[in-house]
Amino acid sequence: MNLRHHALAVLKETSRTFYIPISILPAGLLEAVASAYLCMRAIDEVEDHPDLDTVTKARILRQISLNLQGMGEKSTPEAFANGLATYKGILPEVSLRVGEWALLAPESIAPRIWDATAAMADRMAYWSERNWLIETEADLDQYTFSVAGAVGLLLSDLWAWFDGTETNRSQAIGFGRGLQAVNIVRNHREDQRRGVSFFPQGWEVKDMHRYARYNLSLADQYTKSLPAGPALNFCRIPLTLAYGTLDVLALGKEKLSRNDVMALVNQATR
Structure with a gap:
């Protein structure tokens, strides 16, 4: 199963609201919007995690933000997930695979999605610390x-x-x-x-x-x-x-x- 099919499968499991409108998009746009949705769902699952304290949530979110800010055209999925291995078994699949979702988007628009997700992760960290x-x-x-x-x-x-x-x-x-x-x-x-x-x-x-x-x-x-x-x-x-x-x-x-x-x-x- 290629990355596009993996992404759609995870999307279907995580959102009945957005799976349908994303799945009907034309090629190229589908990958871009699916990438954006799954990257943001990845950090949203951290923000909403029932078993993590607010300080830990903020730490994870800022780590993901920094990972995204350090990306380039030769980056690997593992680079996006730097520092997340500690939370394997705690964070859901959609969060642990954030690097794959980040690389799903077409190269010409992917950095805009990385930037938006990094900024959102930082803002979520602020709101987490503020409870x-x-x-x-x-x-x-x-x-x-x-x-x-x-x-x-x-x-x-x-x-x-x-x-x-x-x-x-x-x-x-x-x-x-x-x-x-x-x-x-x-x-x-x-x-x-x-x-x-x-x-x-x-x-x-x-x-x-x-x-x-x-x-x-x-x-x-x-x-x-x-x-x-x-x-x-x-x-x-x-x-x-x-x-x-x-x-x-x-x-x-x-x-x-x-x-x-x-x-x-x-x-x-x-």
Whole structure:
């Protein structure tokens, strides 16, 4: 099995939201977006790890960042994973194989993905050391940019690299923030059980719904401005699922069912 097939297999195991839109992308763009997603999922699994303390998380994240910053055209997967062997058996496969995901992207765009992932890992290390303390809406904006708004900017760069598609970068940030805010609402109870809350002080669930819907309105504008093509096909799916998730959460359900997901995907791809 080649690296592309390995990546898609791991992607399918880790994300039902993004596997479908990534898997339908054309060659070249598929490898670039899959590389970006898996690299960022690799560091996300460190940030969310239930058995690592915040100091250890920050140390691992900064090591991954430094590894990415030291890469070049002759780098090997092992170089990207420098310092991670200590955590074999603790970190999941997607994190330990970050070097393979980093090298999946086409050579002409790979350094942009490495840069974005390195910067995100550093920001995650900061938030880990802060124990994800979010006191104000400004803090929330900073966090959601750190882990998601910046992904919107990277996607805009990937669309432009692939076929010259131009996008509104402010709306791209809203796209990422909106998806992240939906995740925050969905995972709120689970986060509370591990002693973390991404809600600013005094906020209730309805306030986070408002925040999510505002940013999803920017995502709407972003998506509607895209020309017919792979970027539009990609963005429609997670945006439709985000709205669907908010709707079921508002009804008191925990998440979309598998049937709900498939129905929404069919709706987004018609």
